[in-house]
Amino acid sequence: MKRTEYPVAIRELIAQLRQMPGVGPRSAERIALWIVQARNEQPAGIARAIASTRDTIRPCLQCGFFATADLCEICADDSRARELLCVVEQPTDILPLEKTSAFRGRYHSLGGRISPLDRVAPEDLRIASLVERVEKEAPSEIIFALAADVEGEATTNYLVALLKKYPVTLTRIAHGLPAGGGLESADELTLSRALAGRTRL
Amino acid sequence: MLRELQLRDFRCFASIAAEFSPGFNFIVGANGQGKTTLLEAACVLLRLQSQRSSSLAPAVRVGQRSFVVSGHVGEHRLQFYYRALRRKVAFDGVEQRDQAEYLRLVRVVSFASHDLELIRGPAEMRRRYLDFIGTQAEARYRPVLRAYERALRSRNALLKSPHPRPRELAAYTEPLVRAGTSLREMRAALVRRLAPFAEASHRAISGGHENLSLEYAPGSEEDFAAQLARTRTEEERLRLTIVGPHRDDLRLQVEAMPAAQFASEGQQRTTALALKLAQAQVFAEDTATPPLLLVDDIFGELDAARRNALLAHLPNESQKLVTATALDWRAGDWGGPVLELTDGEIRRRDK
Numbered sequence: 001m002k003r004t005e006y007p008v009a010i011r012e013l014i015a016q017l018r019q020m021p022g023v024g025p026r027s028a029e030r031i032a033l034w035i036v037q038a039r040n041e042q043p044a045g046i047a048r049a050i051a052s053t054r055d056t057i058r059p060c061l062q063c064g065f066f067a068t069a070d071l072c073e074i075c076a077d078d079s080r081a082r083e084l085l086c087v088v089e090q091p092t093d094i095l096p097l098e099k100t101s102a103f104r105g106r107y108h109s110l111g112g113r114i115s116p117l118d119r120v121a122p123e124d125l126r127i128a129s130l131v132e133r134v135e136k137e138a139p140s141e142i143i144f145a146l147a148a149d150v151e152g153e154a155t156t157n158y159l160v161a162l163l164k165k166y167p168v169t170l171t172r173i174a175h176g177l178p179a180g181g182g183l184e185s186a187d188e189l190t191l192s193r194a195l196a197g198r199t200r201l
Numbered sequence: 202m203l204r205e206l207q208l209r210d211f212r213c214f215a216s217i218a219a220e221f222s223p224g225f226n227f228i229v230g231a232n233g234q235g236k237t238t239l240l241e242a243a244c245v246l247l248r249l250q251s252q253r254s255s256s257l258a259p260a261v262r263v264g265q266r267s268f269v270v271s272g273h274v275g276e277h278r279l280q281f282y283y284r285a286l287r288r289k290v291a292f293d294g295v296e297q298r299d300q301a302e303y304l305r306l307v308r309v310v311s312f313a314s315h316d317l318e319l320i321r322g323p324a325e326m327r328r329r330y331l332d333f334i335g336t337q338a339e340a341r342y343r344p345v346l347r348a349y350e351r352a353l354r355s356r357n358a359l360l361k362s363p364h365p366r367p368r369e370l371a372a373y374t375e376p377l378v379r380a381g382t383s384l385r386e387m388r389a390a391l392v393r394r395l396a397p398f399a400e401a402s403h404r405a406i407s408g409g410h411e412n413l414s415l416e417y418a419p420g421s422e423e424d425f426a427a428q429l430a431r432t433r434t435e436e437e438r439l440r441l442t443i444v445g446p447h448r449d450d451l452r453l454q455v456e457a458m459p460a461a462q463f464a465s466e467g468q469q470r471t472t473a474l475a476l477k478l479a480q481a482q483v484f485a486e487d488t489a490t491p492p493l494l495l496v497d498d499i500f501g502e503l504d505a506a507r508r509n510a511l512l513a514h515l516p517n518e519s520q521k522l523v524t525a526t527a528l529d530w531r532a533g534d535w536g537g538p539v540l541e542l543t544d545g546e547i548r549r550r551d552k
Contacts, residue, residue, distance in 0.1 A: 117351075162368070
């Protein structure tokens, strides 16, 4: 006997939803049924939001952050210091830094890091445009805020070697203890890094 | 102490549970009943790695996609869930993001007949022995080892590309040197601690007749960076990083002769035991809780004198899980429960 399933349209919707990050087969089915059974306009609103976001959001031509025009809000803001440039891996890394309000310079997102094991070479990243910016904007300091792992460190090393010839101070954000945390709650690796990166008083 | 162990979809077992006592626990069964698997599950639960293989994927029962091992250590409940690309560790029902706390609980020493490979096998076996101890003895060891391996693989991938580019290579050389130097220091310190214990154990098990010596033979020089710079042309020819801790060895000599080539089979077995006993002693020295000893079917290969000497040297306070096909050799005062393993069922006899 043939087993009854959802109509093709619903099955197709479930298959499409499953391509979204974090959505498994069960969630995909629940979302699909909600879309089909909703009595208001919410599903249509979501569809419009997806379409219009796809149309209006693009990477900032200068730094790679999310933008609605050629330049993102940060790059277009004239009150921000041109002398400071902060290099990050992903555009999403900019938001946590912004939340600190401790940095009033500009950013440059590389769109990843050099990783031979994942077949990511320097040409795949926004490195040429970083060099161009350094030449054009002549910042006085470049701060590297990449991940504290092997790839993040190697990418930082690569960029430092590349930018050494420019008259600019190159710095890396510190690794260390979480604010408000006692020594006893820190793991040994963090603590040994904090020791290695101690600062003069 | 490991009070209780449960397996689900782990190797040959769909589901099985066992209870253990302090001191000796004997697991008895015919070949192929899963005695070694029980010991492996204990190791996987407590150390999140197998003493048998470097990957956990083969431990998933055929036809299944995941396994669970769980159990009680003292009052704490531990659980480890594994499936390809997903591992979940829970301590008292709370999922752990940082495994350091969990791994601090119990250390493990495994004795098995393939320990002979430590003496006869390639240097990789001895590096794995050191790493297995290092990751248990020091929280910093595992992240440094992982960073070294990652930097090494990345660097080798660059060297293998059709036109290796010096600047990318240099970017990866720096983390390689840093992790490599730390790893070398940690392994050297580890061997310094193991050597006196191993040498004393070997002398005792051999009845005071033989002398073992242990020496760390690093695969890189003190100035690792300078050595890498010197070997660049050779690296380009072989398309590999040719010096570094991935070439380390542990030099073993019995009566001042290399143990792999010159020691007899009996001497080699003694040396393997001495290395494992030294591991147990280093752990015992480090922590208040003595290590759990997994002894997998090695009594059959030892003569009565060495068997007794070994038992006399196992740390008294340690809990021991011992497997054997039969127990007729068991004499005297090594009491403890016997767990009979037949057709996927455990029958426990206390005495």
